[in-house]
Amino acid sequence: MKSWLKITAVVLLVYVHVGGLLFDVPRLDILNETIRALYFHVPMWFGMVLLFLASLVFAIRYLIKPNPLDDWYAVEFANVGILLGVLGILSGMVWANYTWGSPWHGDPKQNGAAIALLVYLAYFVLRGSLDNEEQRARLSAVYNIFAFFAMVPLIFIIPRLTSSMHPGSGGNPGFNMYDLDSKMRMVFYPAVMGWFLIGLWVVFLRVRIRKVQERLLELEDEAMQPVK
């Protein structure tokens, strides 16, 4: 990964943390200062969805042309996506505790999110129970694609059909209700970018670690060969 991207990621997130905590926000009933959670909770979800999308792309690439590297990318994108998803769910629970009254509210979007996490945890269980590397990569790629498309209706369609307390569903106004003054956008979009870039960085690091490990194993194999 290019170093300017890493620097951008760090700068963006520092800006988001400082700006998110200090900038002026609209005063709204019930929400009050907790509206600042928008800068952390929502971008994490966006980042998660982007990372899962990337994982899907690499899974499809693997099926078209099997290459272990694509498989590693798919796994690591899913890994980091899960991390962001868990963080997003925790931050959302804190937010819900203050605005809705309890951390878990049975909101359709909340449930959909929990199910999305279940899908990817199942993905890792599947990988864990296959021994053959090639088969593991192929089958988990198939499951990755299948689960992603089976899950899309859950996160994007069902919450919009039923009443949900999230914006943009069940007749609730969309996002624009919050950032009427575009000041919030100035922190929100950088936050999405920042979380995604950090996720990308972690993915690249982890794939590099895998490459190094693979190389080490090869070297060990060579060292084990009997000397002639």
Place this chain on the structure above:
Amino acid sequence: MNTLLHLIQKEFKLELRRKAVISGITLYLFSLVFICYITFSLRQNSISPATWSALFWLVILFSVVNSVAKSFIGERKGIFIYYYTMASPQVIILSKIIYNTILCLLLSLAGYFLFSLFMQQVITDHLLFLVTLVLTSFGFSSSLSLISGIASKTNNSNILMAVLSFPVVIAVLLMAIKITKNAVDGIERAASMDELLNLLAINCILTALAYLLFPYIWRS
């Protein structure tokens, strides 16, 4: 097309020959319904229609997962070689989906019968309910057939079957529960149109995916 029919026919013949499996599934369904009946002690108190539909779909889900799971998991190695020589993977998955749809439909009809026998008869709009049963059977069978194919390659396939399939079928299940509630309340059909179309769309996605992805599972 001919091979497709042949394969479906073969499934039915095999199924009818293995009487123990059929009776096993039926007994499983019966025990599930009976456990629901006992645990809710239903002779003294009745349950609300919402609980009825939730219980009904849970029972159907569990018995369907168990019966579809064996479409690839329980098969002997020799059968796979036989398939290889006979048909392309697309035809195989289609035959499995069609066969499993019929199986699921029969199971849910049996489940419905048992439910109305032991608990109350709460459905007012029978036609709507029947359409829902057909659509969900189709959805269940197309997603579960593919997942059974994946799970059959692993070491602990039975646990994996459950773990992998539940998140995938939840979308179908949610829609089914919603329409069932409408069918119980006897709301006019136009109100459930949205959900029916959704269910149909989800089915189409699942079947198309199963059709596209199955060859990759098969190749090994």
